[in-house]
Amino acid sequence: MNLFKILSDVNVLNIILKLKKGEKAFQELQKELELSQSNLSHLMKRLTDAKIISFRREERKKYYKIKNTNIFKILTETMAFLMEMQKETIEELKDFSLYDI
Secondary structure (H helix, E strand, O other): OOHHHHHOOHHHHHHHHHHHOOOEEHHHHHHHHOOOHHHHHHHHHHHHHOOOEEEEEEOOEEEEEEOOOHHHHHHHHHHHHHHHHHHHHHHHHHHOOHHHO
């Protein structure tokens, strides 16, 4: 399991953001995210296998929640790192002059 590969999917990030607010039923997530049942099931399995989320069953429904809140620290630090890299790239481009060619 490659954590960054899992987190590179925008739908996965949207699931994590939805679950940050609290536990949600599968059907609720499916409706909010506008994903097919099979696509959402696949993503939820990947997140469960990665131990990022957990679920409980209540009758015939599954309710999902964030299992490891450290995921928010990882995402925050990753975003800060990427923003810093982008900032450096922009600074390098500012130094580049088309007139020097």
